[in-house]
Amino acid sequence: MKGYPGPIQQVVDNFRKLPGIGAKSAERLAFSLLKRRREDAVKLSDAIREMAVNIGYCEQCRNYTEGNRCNICSDTGRDKQLFCVVEQPEDVLAIERAGEYNGLYFILHGSISPLDGLGPEELGLEKLERLIEQLEVREIIIATNPNVAGEATAIYIARRLKGKPVRVSRIALGIPAGGNIGYADEVTMLRALEGRTRIILE
Numbered sequence: 001m002k003g004y005p006g007p008i009q010q011v012v013d014n015f016r017k018l019p020g021i022g023a024k025s026a027e028r029l030a031f032s033l034l035k036r037r038r039e040d041a042v043k044l045s046d047a048i049r050e051m052a053v054n055i056g057y058c059e060q061c062r063n064y065t066e067g068n069r070c071n072i073c074s075d076t077g078r079d080k081q082l083f084c085v086v087e088q089p090e091d092v093l094a095i096e097r098a099g100e101y102n103g104l105y106f107i108l109h110g111s112i113s114p115l116d117g118l119g120p121e122e123l124g125l126e127k128l129e130r131l132i133e134q135l136e137v138r139e140i141i142i143a144t145n146p147n148v149a150g151e152a153t154a155i156y157i158a159r160r161l162k163g164k165p166v167r168v169s170r171i172a173l174g175i176p177a178g179g180n181i182g183y184a185d186e187v188t189m190l191r192a193l194e195g196r197t198r199i200i201l202e
């Protein structure tokens with residue numbers, strides 16, 4: 001679609017690159033920024049820049065953080081021998097909201113997907129194995145999503161860790177099959193964690 005001044009078109013084009021934003025939504029967002037106080041649009045743009053420049057990955061769990069290590073990994077009150085493996089940073093928030101989990105996390109930033117070029121290396125599995133040794137981790141709870149890719153990833157990790165002195169468990173199916181951990185409510189998440197079962201491979 002043409003006809004906007006260049007600067008508007010640029011904002012529309014950039015919004016359209018975001019997930020879930022179509023042409024109409026992109027236009028609506030751009031115009032709503034123009035209709036509000038202009039300082040708010042500048043603030044938003046500053047906040048996005050700040051985030052893009054200053055947020056990196058935690059050296060231990062691979063979650064987003066400002067420093068080298070995230071708040072959770074730096075928290076001395078947490079159980080360092082219990083790890084929960086999740087696909088995305090937002091899954092950490094869902095589990096934290098449930099309020100009961102006191103271990104650490106490991107973020108894969110995806111699930112095993114050869115077609116997308118996501119293999120064990122991209123998911124950081126060697127790093128996870130090193131952590132398990134270094135911290136003498138006693139249990140790994142795999143909380144990948146209950147869909148085909150998430151289940152395949154869970155089994156793959158369990159296979160890799162087989163024979164190591166660490167218990168590998170999978171969260172219970174309180175999360176609907178095909179669902180997403182990041183959207184689970186507190187009660188469902190709590191039940192899924194409490195009802196976790198050990199993965200036993202032949």
Ligand SMILES: [Zn+2]
Pocket residue numbers: 058059060061062063069070071072073074
């Ligand atoms: Zn961390």
